[in-house]
Amino acid sequence: MARPKRSQDQDDININLTPLIDCVFLLLVFFMVTTVFKEPFRLRVLLPEASRAGVVEEKKLVLTIDADGRMDVNGKLVTMEGLETTLEEEKERTRSLTLIIRTDKRTKHGFVLDAMEIAKRMGVKKIVLATEKKEG
Numbered sequence: 001m002a003r004p005k006r007s008q009d010q011d012d013i014n015i016n017l018t019p020l021i022d023c024v025f026l027l028l029v030f031f032m033v034t035t036v037f038k039e040p041f042r043l044r045v046l047l048p049e050a051s052r053a054g055v056v057e058e059k060k061l062v063l064t065i066d067a068d069g070r071m072d073v074n075g076k077l078v079t080m081e082g083l084e085t086t087l088e089e090e091k092e093r094t095r096s097l098t099l100i101i102r103t104d105k106r107t108k109h110g111f112v113l114d115a116m117e118i119a120k121r122m123g124v125k126k127i128v129l130a131t132e133k134k135e136g
Helices: 018-034 083-094 109-121
Strands: 062-065 071-073 076-078 098-103 126-129
Touching: 062 109, 071 083, 076 083, 083 109, 098 109, 109 126
Parallel strands: 062 098, 098 126
Antiparallel strands: 062 071, 071 076
């Protein structure tokens, strides 16, 4: 039995996917390099709401206190005893005289007042309490 003769055109039909794969990898690398990875705050807190909440432009020196009294300064976990030295180091590093305090709704006032007292002693000029804007 004789084989049917194939034309030369049928043998040359190949799709080269190498350039397409290269382009996809280049796009992947481009988006990975240009994406900003922002580290979220370590402690999760539910901010209290306020009807006249404003936006603070300078967000460099942030103290977060959760409901159990655990604290972090700019993402570094600290204790009340170590707050003074860590706050001083972060104040020098950021050159900021404004402290933003993020507290949970259930945080005891004693933790906040102690932290504010330490901040004032360290030379912080302005203390801002973070809140969320009320809906409605």
